[in-house]
Amino acid sequence: MNGAHDMGGMHGFGPIDPEPEAEEPVFHHDWERRIMALNLAAGAMGRWNIDMSRFARESQPPVQYLSNSYYQTWLAGLEKLLVQTGLVSESELSSCRSEGQIAEDLAERVLTAEQVPTTLGRGDSFRMDDEVPAKFEVGDTVRVKNRHPDHHTRAPRYVRGHVGVVDRDHGVFVFADENAKGMGNRVPQHVYGVRFSARELWGPEASARDCVYADLWDGHLEPA
Amino acid sequence: MSEGRGNEHGHGHDHDQDRLSDTELRVRALESLLVDKGMVDPAALVETYETKVGPRNGARVVARAWTDPDYKDWLLRDGSAAIADLGYHGRQGENMYVVENTAEVHNLVVCTLCSCYPWPVLGLPPVWYKSAPYRSRAVIDPRGVLREFGTELADDVEVRVWDSTAELRYLVLPERPAGGEHMTAEELATIVTRNSMIGVEKVALPAREAAA
Numbered sequence: 001m002n003g004a005h006d007m008g009g010m011h012g013f014g015p016i017d018p019e020p021e022a023e024e025p026v027f028h029h030d031w032e033r034r035i036m037a038l039n040l041a042a043g044a045m046g047r048w049n050i051d052m053s054r055f056a057r058e059s060q061p062p063v064q065y066l067s068n069s070y071y072q073t074w075l076a077g078l079e080k081l082l083v084q085t086g087l088v089s090e091s092e093l094s095s096c097r098s099e100g101q102i103a104e105d106l107a108e109r110v111l112t113a114e115q116v117p118t119t120l121g122r123g124d125s126f127r128m129d130d131e132v133p134a135k136f137e138v139g140d141t142v143r144v145k146n147r148h149p150d151h152h153t154r155a156p157r158y159v160r161g162h163v164g165v166v167d168r169d170h171g172v173f174v175f176a177d178e179n180a181k182g183m184g185n186r187v188p189q190h191v192y193g194v195r196f197s198a199r200e201l202w203g204p205e206a207s208a209r210d211c212v213y214a215d216l217w218d219g220h221l222e223p224a
Numbered sequence: 225m226s227e228g229r230g231n232e233h234g235h236g237h238d239h240d241q242d243r244l245s246d247t248e249l250r251v252r253a254l255e256s257l258l259v260d261k262g263m264v265d266p267a268a269l270v271e272t273y274e275t276k277v278g279p280r281n282g283a284r285v286v287a288r289a290w291t292d293p294d295y296k297d298w299l300l301r302d303g304s305a306a307i308a309d310l311g312y313h314g315r316q317g318e319n320m321y322v323v324e325n326t327a328e329v330h331n332l333v334v335c336t337l338c339s340c341y342p343w344p345v346l347g348l349p350p351v352w353y354k355s356a357p358y359r360s361r362a363v364i365d366p367r368g369v370l371r372e373f374g375t376e377l378a379d380d381v382e383v384r385v386w387d388s389t390a391e392l393r394y395l396v397l398p399e400r401p402a403g404g405e406h407m408t409a410e411e412l413a414t415i416v417t418r419n420s421m422i423g424v425e426k427v428a429l430p431a432r433e434a435a436a
Contacts, residue, residue, distance in 0.1 A: 008336030008387065010360040016372050018352040021419055026278075026348055031251040036348075037269035038255055045263065054338055070339060070354040072247055079254065087263065096253040098260035106263070113267040117276075121314040126391035154389045156336050158363060170319070173391055191390045193321075198383075202364055210383040212363050215390035 001150050002157060004062035009158040009202070032071040039078055040120075044111040045102075047085040050124060051180035055152035056080045128172045130188035135218045140166045142194060143224035144216065152180030155220040159212075163224045164196040167213060175217050189218040279418035281312045282345035282395060286421065287413035290400040300324060303395065307345060317344030317393055323386060324397045325423070330377055332370070332423035333386045333394040334362035340388035342395055346418055353422065363387060373424040396423040404429050 007013075027033040043053070057077035058065065065073060082088040087106075092099050101107070111119060136142055146161040147153075154176045175187040193213050198206035258264040285307055289296040299306040303320035307313070320342060323331040335341065336359045341349040352358050361369050366383045370376070377383065386394045398420040404412065419425040 005337055007356055007360040008334075008362075009364040010356075013356040013360050016352050016355065016357045016361070016369065018373065018419075019350065021350070021417055024350050028351070029248065031248040034255055034269065035251050038251070038258060038264065041264040041268055042258065057338070066356065070351070075247065075251060075254070088257065088261070092257060092261075093254075096257050098257060101262040110263060110265055111268045112265050116268055119315075123314045123316070123318040126318060154337065156387065156389060158336070170321075170390070170392055176390065191392070193392070206364075207367070207379075207383065209380070210366060210385070212385045212387060214387045215392050217390070 001059060001152065002148055003058045004060075004065040005058035006157050008156045029071075035071050035075050035078065039074055040116075041111050042078060042082065042087070044109055044119065045085075045087060045106055046109055047087060047183070048081050049179055049183065050126075051152060051176045052182065053077055053081065054176075055180040056084070058152070126173050128174055128186065128188040130172055132172055132188045132190065134169055134190040136166050136169075136190070136192060136221060136223075138166050138169060141224045142166055142192075142221040144194075144220055145222055149177070151177070153177045153220075155216055156214065158201060159194075159196060159214050159216075162196055162200050164194040164200070164214075166192045167195045168193040170215065173217070175219055177217070177219060187219075191215050191217050192221070194221070277344060278347035279345070279421065280413070281310075281347075282342070282418070282421045283413040283416035284409075285310055285312070285345060285395070286397055286416045287409040289397055290412055291409040296397075299397065307395075312344040314344050316340070317342050319392050320345070320395060321392045322395045322397050323384065323423075325399045325426075327381075327399070329382045329384060330370075330423065331384045331386060331394075331396045332362060332366050333388065333396060334359060335388040336360070336363055337387075337389060340393065342393035345395055346421060350418070370424060373419065375425055396421050398423075398425075398427045401427050401429045 057073050060073065060076055064076070068076065079093060083090055083093060087102065089099060141163060143163050144155055144159045144161060170191040170193060172188045173191045175189045178185045178187045192215070194216050196212050196214070198210035198212065199208060201212060255264070259266055285299065288310065289299050295306060299322050303322040304318070307317070307320050325331055339349055339354040341353065358369065363385050366385050367377060388394060398416065415430060416427055417425060420427045
């Protein structure tokens with residue numbers, strides 16, 4: 001979707017103003033630590049995947065997205081996912097009172113303190129073993145399709161319609177744009193590192209030497 | 225986001241403080257709801273990302289690459305395996321890709337769409353990395369962004385910006401600073417900054433080492 005999250009190339013946000021590295025804490029408030037942990041714990045229920053999480057966060061109204069801090073966006077996304085998947089009802093969320101325990105099959109999935117290191121250490125499976133043919137080869141010239149879906153996509157606006165060169169075939173991964181639509185939408189596709197010259201993206205005033213690489217799936221690309 | 229880090233650590237402004245306390249109340253209420261429903265074990269809300277995972281991991285990877293040419297070759301060829309060999313693996317580091325800074329090429333990593341970042345080697349991202357100014361400008365004005373971090377590059381250096389739009393996670397292998405040839409991998413690891421592994425800074429030798 002053409003949301004406020006798709007920021008590449010926008011103007012007007014001002015200087016970066018980084019906090020000095022040595023002084024920056026991992027969390028600036030205790031509630032940030034808690035919402036991070038709640039996201040991990042609720043994710044263990046297995047009712048959503050990472051692309052559904054991203055879509056829940058980015059599909060807030062743009063004004064809200066832009067005025068939130070990043071962890072406020074994580075809170076908004078988690079509340080949305082809990083209700084969408086039926087883990088929490090609207091009335092439970094508004095009253096903050098439990099109307100019943102989760103089902104037994106879900107209770108078995110509750111993340112315990114002992115499981116946290118293993119769960120985090122194992123990571124998620126984004127790669128797929130399916131032997132799907134690659135539509136493109138390293139060195140091919142490709143164009144990012146000029147498409148503007150109203151659902152989740154990992155092809156940012158600033159590369160759409162532009163021509164780049166396939167720099168690397170990263171192998172077969174679950175296609176994020178479909179995966180965001182719900183569980184059971186694991187479509188295997190090749191992901192490529194595609195190199196775009198800065199001038200192709202930003203015009204003749206950009207540096208002739210510089211370039212941007214984006215990782216894009218077969219579904220985003222067409223021959224150029 | 226647009227308010228930069230001010231809204232996240234809230235110095236100063238009364239309206240920010242009010243919003244933050246609203247947020248804090250919402251988070252606490254949600255936490256107690258999820259605990260009551262049996263979905264969350266309060267004991268599991270641990271501090272892994274403050275105690276076990278952070279940029280010191282990445283610094284050890286870089287220092288090893290600087291002192292062991294075979295390891296460096298492996299790291300650039302198969303980042304995930306070479307990094308896992310040092311014990312760093314897991315969520316948001318499943319598919320690592322390491323890019324090398326040289327005298328001719330400078331690499332910079334961003335996630336314009338959200339906050340993708342290699343957790344096992346760098347920990348959780350700093351506020352600026354997730355902020356609108358960095359996400360919007362890194363791809364269109366990388367040299368201006370680098371200048372704000374005090375990094376000036378000559379015109380003949382190629383800047384490569386890596387936008388983390390899929391599940392590959394990028395780590396920059398910074399240039400080893402000249403003059404530290406006598407330093408061990410352990411000593412070198414102490415001078416590798418988080419920012420140098422995102423690509424916004426170069427690694428500098430501390431004055432005492434440069435003089436040694």
